[in-house]
Amino acid sequence: MVQAIHTAIEGRARFKIKELYRSEALKLHLERSLATHSEIISVSANILTSNLLVKFDSSIDAIEIKSLIEEIVTEYNQKFPKINLTKNIERSPQPTTNTQKRTTQDWHLMAVDSVLETLQTSPITGLSDDSVAEKLQKYGLNALPESAIRSDLKILLDQFKSLPVGLLGVAAGISFFTGGFVDALVIIGVIGLNAAIGYATESQSEKIVHSLKSREPASTWSIRNGTQTEIPTENVVLGDILVLKPGSYVVADARLLEADNLSVDESALTGESLPITKTTASLTGEDIPLGDRFNMVYKGTVVTGGRGLAAVVATGGFTQMGKIQQQVDAATATETPLARQLDEVGTQLVLLSLGICGFVFGIGVLRGYGLLQMLKSSISLAVAAVPEGLPTIATTTLALGIQDMRQHNVLVRSLSAVEALGSVQTICLDKTGTITENTMSVVEIHTDNRQIQVNDCQFMAGSENINPYACDELLKLIHVTVLCNESQVSQQGSEYVVTGSATENALIYLAIAAGVDAIALKQKYRLLQTQVRSENRNYMSTIHAIDAADRLVAVKGSPTEVVQICQWWRKNGQLVPLTEADRQAFEIENDRMAGKALRVLGVAYASAIENGDRQELTWLGLVGMADPIRAGAKELMRDFHQAGIDTVMITGDQSPTAYAIAKELQLSQDEQLEILDSTHLDRLTPEALTALVDKVDVFARISPSNKLQIVQALQAAGKVVAMTGDGINDAPALKAAEVGVAMGKGGTDVAREVADIILEDDRLETMIVAVSRGRTIYNNIRKSVHFLLSTNLSEILVMTTATTVGLGEPLNAIQLLWLNLVTDIFPGLALALEPPEPNVLSQPPRSPQEPIIKNSDFSRIAFESATISLCTLGAYGYGILRYGVGQQASTIAFMSLTSAQLLHTISCRSETHSIFSQINLPNNQYLNMALVGSFALQVLALSLPPLRSILKITPIDLLDGTVIGASALLPLLANESTKNTQVDLLFDYGRKDPPNPP
Incomplete structure (x- = not known):
């Protein structure tokens, strides 16, 4: 499997790996996996020679490195079983049938059933291994031809x-x-x-510039043989059923089969800065532009919200991205x-x-x-x-x-970004995960007119120790936050493993601290439907099965929005009508908690029967979470100000929460702190926003489209803007800014894909170095x-x-x-x-x-x-x-x-x-x-x-x-x-x- 071909030099060895030949996925897997080991200094794999060059600590023997490589290759082979082919597959796709020659001009006009029939696939079972092998032989790997770089002779x-x-x-x-x-x-x-x-x-x-070119993910999720499985990107073929979810990189052109609040950032392809909402209905008409083909997803784009399934209709050089690359390769490089x-x-x-x-x-x-x-x-x-x-x-x-910046954990992806760094006048800072650590934990709950402090596994109301199982309102609130939650929970021995966003994870850990078996609860109330947050709906709801007929609706989100759609609330164990005075009281309580720099969620529930008649929502209370400010953030703001750079905080939090954090950071440089809420932002004309934007220190309750508005308004005001962020929702603004800055470890793939600069150590302090x-x-x-x-x-x-x-x-x-x-x-x-x-x-x-x-x-x-x-x-x-x-x-x-x-x-x-x-x-x-x-x-x-x-x-x-x-x-x-x-x-x-x- 792994052959050592040169180990004479201490701390340096070259290995031959047969499976590495023309496998970009294995190359990336090897380089990323080996880089996580402290004894490894550097790794370089070549998919044409099948060689792997490793530089390592001289105290380590080359035999140990070989064993480590064999373990990684074995793990890769188990994760991505190799499809046996009767002959070699060329990296450049070679079409032999009319299906691959079919342009995307046709697919968006066809009904879903016709698409499935033409591709001979199914959204339930997907393709079989034999079918995949056959199509790989016909069309080749799903890979774009490598962009040519200037040869040594030409230079x-x-x-x-x-x-x-x-x-x-x-x-x-x-x-x-x-x-x-x-x-x-x-x-x-x-x-x-x-x-x-x-x-x-x-x-x-x-060589340096070429090394900065972005590469697509090594693997993607698809349905094959009736199960969801992770497959190498290059092995995707026509008819594969892609599983799309937030953060997914679309690896091939595909026709949508299912779409649940699905939105896709197509800016890399169409230039449209805002995410596009997708549907499955077939379209009518001629010469429909790419940006208006709402039932298609294209290679190189990114899912920003919702979920969906899509059947692959074009791979490699036949995708829209492949056609563009052919034009790019024919053009001369720009200075x-x-x-x-x-x-x-x-x-x-x-x-x-x-x-x-x-x-x-x-x-x-x-x-x-x-x-x-x-x-x-x-x-x-x-x-x-x-x-x-x-x-x-x-x-x-x-x-x-x-x-040089790489040595300081700053990865720069373009020469023009280095130029722009020297003239940055305003830096827009996304709060969550950038200014703060994005390690949320629930510290306060308000339910049944009581303030309950949460510390480790203790729930205290004043000096009284509260047992959640003796407080029905508190227990219901905890149960609803576990059910209305996208985090995945598993158990390894006595330890829980929770994977998801920081906010969702904090709610799961709250339940664990209260003694709730989150896994059993999710199994008991089986999830039937999820409605995620959207631009105009700042809360999430889920529907769960109670028994054959009854359903439970769980809701959490913006307190001001959730409380407005509730008609009841639980008071002293009794269900009583929710009056306007009650709503105002809860909103005051929300402002109090937000003023302590807490992120606050409103929680509610309802019962619904199978035919869809729903009872009115019942308000359960407020959950306040703390996201501590990163160490050194305050000093960093001072450094930015001393460098003549204005700092602007952009957050989805409420105004009181944002105000409290901004005041602690001294964003206004000891002057009056100016804050603008998105409700006021939406009422401003572009001209008014441009005139106002450079006077604002904090933008609160901001949506992804608002972030883009802010960046563009600052640019219209003549500012050179840097935008930091780590989430999917930051991607449009990161792309629009002169310098988009993403986090290398904690950030999402989407943010890193569009950013100009990546802080590999996730330390915002590195930005001042940049x-x-x-x-x-x-x-x-x-x-x-x-x-x-x-x-x-x-x-x-x-x-x-x-x-x-x-x-x-x-x-x-x-x-x-x-x-x-x-x-x-x-x-x-x-x-x-x-x-x-x-x-x-x-x-x-x-x-x-x-x-x-x-x-x-x-x-x-x-x-x-x-x-x-x-x-x-x-x-x-x-x-x-x-x-x-x-x-x-x-x-x-x-x-x-x-x-x-x-x-x-x-x-x-x-x-x-x-x-x-x-x-x-x-x-x-x-x-x-x-x-x-x-x-x-x-x-x-x-x-x-x-x-x-x-x-x-x-x-x-x-x-x-x-x-x-x-x-x-x-x-x-x-x-x-x-x-x-x-x-x-x-x-x-x-x-x-x-x-x-x-």
Whole structure:
């Protein structure tokens, strides 16, 4: 089953697993299962080679790892029995009958019976194993073809397609045909080295970005051989009966057979942001849009509510999602907005540089310099002057930033999300599971006009200890909350195992604490029907069988809604009419409990006979649950506020509950707390909501569609919005926000599927790390661009000034290429890896409309370039006075300009912090290595005669070295001394009241 093929390296082993071949489901199962073991460091499975690479603790033997893998594979085979096939199944579906060729244009027009007959399936028994095997042979696996990524060859070839490289090629050709073979070889070497660096960085970026692509779930639920069973997604075939429930990812296109309050989020396919309510009735008409086919579900969509059964009518590449992917694969990949902006800047600089270089060429020729010499120098100057690596640096910085965030438990799924993080102005926080721990527990009950406190297994009314079995009203309330409940309860030994939502689970645990046998109770009152909450009905009801004729109706939900539909209540054991005064009293009690930050549910019941005549509902009381605020949440809100980010809490809880939590968190920053209830929200026009939304701190009693309204209103008000959430109902808003943030452990698959960022450790504090990294990445790209523009402009100024004044040619073509190689690439990339500045979270978020290079930056860049150029020309002038125009003076200019540009990286580390500041910037080891390595190359060039000959430089003496050192150091001192002198105040502020450092 598992064969060890390479175990020679300690802590690393490679295994061959036959079953892994072309099985995406087993691949995911192995990777996820092994990752849960602490001794495993990393896992990588390949479905084409059937190999599994495992890195593990070196104290563990490879034999133990092999045994662990065998256990996991055995468990997988037992869970998903393999269907024996007579020949291999191709991963790309190959249709052989008209059924698979049938388009979804027809299925929604057919009646349910006709669909079942055509597919030869049944909603009761589903398909047999033999039928599944036959259909897999005909149509292949239910898998979309893998999206093609850029091949290594294409990435390499792309490095030669830029205008600057073309100019270098022309320069090499001119050198070759004019006898400058050494120059031509050097230029070609520079082209090759640039290509190698670009290839290395872009291929790494490509791998990181490709690894972020979302994958569909490895398994799904279907009816086969008359039973519900979990099957691998890739083994779904035409006629399979899919079982749909909240959170289900639809793995194939299917025609609905049953639908009970079924709603589906189809935004991934149709762009419709709100979930669509589904029906089973056949449709009529022609050319019905996908979004209006209410009796169909499609691959890639997600069930957000209700339940249903659906017969699969298309798989793999024949699904609507498959057709879209074919179009996507045919299209070219889109750049991030930042990369496009940098590309535009680069193009503009190319045109500007060509104009300047043409001017230099003309002046040089008029001054009597050689035509070919000036042609080569001008072309080389153009190449050196244009920072052709701008888009590469942007993409690489973003990709490496994503990798760095992963180490901080932040999984980023798109490059554009990293850009958006740096400009987030408002963060919408879903309360349950995000601000709070989502570990609900019942702490207070109000029934029969008594307040009962619940603590562990004790029920106390004041100082009186209440026995639930001696209090009929309390016991009935507990029974109804167990019956009107979707949590699954089982027993392992003496322990109960409860699986479901936090709220539902809390009610089950309440019953267990009261001594109620929840399993026996559910079995006694068999569930017949469930009506879940909906957008316009904020309570749940279930119908249960009492005996052959009688029925029990159990209801729980919003107290204000439940109490309005009740006609009776139990008082001192007696059934009495529920008056309007009673309703007001219960609503006051509800407000009191909610004001203590409790989530409150109203509970009621009724009896109904088989023919449907229902008795009126009887009110039982209120159940108050506490969901503790996450540790550190209050400090986190302060950090967001200090970073200039507004915080908005969105919750389905009542206004008093929401107000109490928001006040504790100080969401309003010590100002008047503004809260808006959904009842008022629904009355506002979109324009009014847009005008009001940025003044509100809390939105209460919010539905999924309301969340989407709020996010869109904030965006209409000009805000860059981040939305956090972990539930199915958060998905539309997560998708609409510029940055959707989901929880990695406790969140739902639906939320993770649409989110841009996933907090793998479920700690909201990690979000401030993500914001810090997002801002830092953007700032670092600005630093790299600033450095490249200022140094390249200094080269243009030196060459233009010297040529115009008639001081000869300070730098030859090879020296300019060396400058481009030594002082641009490595220091520029090192600046892109700068750690966060100490005050990065003390600054307001940047405006999304702000260009990467602002108008104020150009004046600063011009000043810095001028100081470098002036000092270089001064050193060159010294060389001319001492040695005359020639190689020695050129050597001094070359060494001065190179050294000044390298030292300029220190100045580019911060726009405001200077070397004279009392607070030091965090250490950047990459920059240290880049500077040491670049200076070492300069020394090497002076020391080795072959390099000196190629660069046409000569040795220097101590006086020359002193002049070179002074001309390199003076620009750094001048540029640093003119920075913002108030920076220390910012750093002192950050030091006195710092945010939690990432």
